[in-house]
Amino acid sequence: MLKMSKTKNDSFIPAPGGHSGEFRMAEKSVFKTKPGLSEEIVRQISDYKQESQWMRDFRLNAYRIFEKKPLPGWGGNLKDIKFEDFCYYLNPSEKSERSWDNLPPEIKSTFDRLGIPEAEKKYLAGVGAQYESEVIYHNIDKYLYKKGVIFTSTDVALKKYPEIFKEYFGKVVPPTDNKFAALNSAVWSGGSFLYVPKGVKVDLPLQAYFRINAEKMGQFERTLIIADEGSSAHYVEGCTAPMYSSASLHSAVVEIIVKPGAQVKYTTIQNWSKNVYNLVTKRAMVYRDAAMEWVDGNLGSRLTMKYPSVYLMEPGARAEILSLAFAGKDQHQDTGGKVVHMAPKTTSRIISKSISKDGGRTSYRGLLKVISGAEQSKSHVVCDALILDEKSRSDTYPNMEVNEPMSAIEHEATVSRINAEQLFYLRSRGLKESEARGLIINGFFESIIKELPMEYAVELNRLINLEMEGSVG
């Protein structure tokens, strides 16, 4: 079990078991901006964080862009978002004060049925101040340090590594990109910074919740990953158990730079509680002979709009986007992927699998663009969707723009229900209908689930079975 020292106001707490490693002393007073957003609020956030002038100016400029940009006219229903009601910055220690007793019963029951350990339950529920993981955290920390890897929070990286931070921050997803990127740029807080030096291969998946970072459940996380030449890393975030959040808007930005010969895999499993708008901009720039893989699992939230994208900038660059979406009652998963072939001999593959049931709606939204001069580019896109009942809905909105004749592009999509013959066969082998459906659906998602770290794959399979039983949410 992972152990971390708790950080509470003015507390000095040794790690459990009397282990004497590093200790943390948190002296932050509780700070919270008033609801609504203005230049004043943006300045307050920057002042509280004691940021440099350039970041302050960056935030203020982004706020002005946010004010001017309209909401997108496509995708999910965003009309109910009231920007003036949100609190845009909350001191992390206050955020974690929540009573276990107040947690919705379905969340607690899901933790039990998924076999989530006791300590982890409290973390996921936002009840415990920190996820108990100090010993293992410190071992991972030393391992990375020896390799020269920087893995820290974005806030810390801004202060400790300003040159490299400024060189890349906001370059892949500038504030002008879209309204929610502008919002995140103005009020971002928390998230991860990862720099992998040349030639370094990080063998173990780096998981966000292992770090001592109270803001990792923040509403406006900003993650920046730089994989230098010839390096490789696998970053994992989220978990299959429902992440309870009273905050109803999560708008994160993830920027990734994959330099020549490097490989990055970014895995997300999100299962936000069903009151959450999850609006995320994720983009990677990939250079010569480098590879980027997005594995994107979307199970929770009221509305998710997320389209991980890859720009293949130089010859030999490769992209793979694996997207999994499950929409139940009152949910809309508007997800997909975008790839832009900017150079010759680039390849890409997008696989999207989605299921809608109990009135849920899944929408695949994708862009495949090949610019003139991107000769010998190849791309293959597959979108498959299952609709499990007459109340549900599935949409596919792919866009292909091909401006280079010397390229080969293929796209295919299917929408159907569960194959009746497969169901009959499994039932004839003695399985109950819900077990048979669960098995078929796990098989449907298999090509994506096999790309996950094992513990995620096991939990995801369990969660899918619970969803099919109608036991969750």
Added chain:
Amino acid sequence: MAVIKNKNKVILRPNLKSEKIIVGSGVSLIYIFFLDQSGEQNLSLEFVLRGKDAKVKIFGFNIGDTEKSILRISVVHQGLRTVGYVRIKSILGGSADSKILGLIKVEKTAPGADGYFSHNVLLFSKNAREKTSPTLEIEANEVKVSHSVTVSNFDPEIIFYIKSRGIGENMAKKLVMASFASEYLAEIPDAEARKNCEALIGEKIKLLLK
């Protein structure tokens, strides 16, 4: 707007204009269209499968090297057990700039719908452009709907093989184009319509590689 009630009808449009067609119960319609080459176009073609067991098979041809064209083509399934297949072939050279925006929509009232949209594109000049969006909006669950899109150039191995049989490059490309465009003609049951299609395809390819 046209309402089709005759069973087993074939419609051939050598120069497509915008149109909306409602297909009644038990009707089986074959609709063949060619996009015109005479300048910029912005066209809309809509099929509503309103009646039970209504069926439409659409074959479209977009062969040219100069025009800018936008075609919105939609098949809306409203009745029980409706079938709607769309197959479009595009051969684009020169400075052709084409957008094909397809939609298959299956409403809640249309369980048992069977829909398919395919668009195959042969791009063979540096300045030709193609944008395609085959959209699906599905609100019933007892359905089988799919779509596919391919974009490519001449397969160099096929061209090489034909040339190795003593045929010049231009003729080799014409043969490949004709074969590419005619792939689904065998599905048109009406012999006269098939013959007219072959002739039109031949004419347009001849203009492309004059």
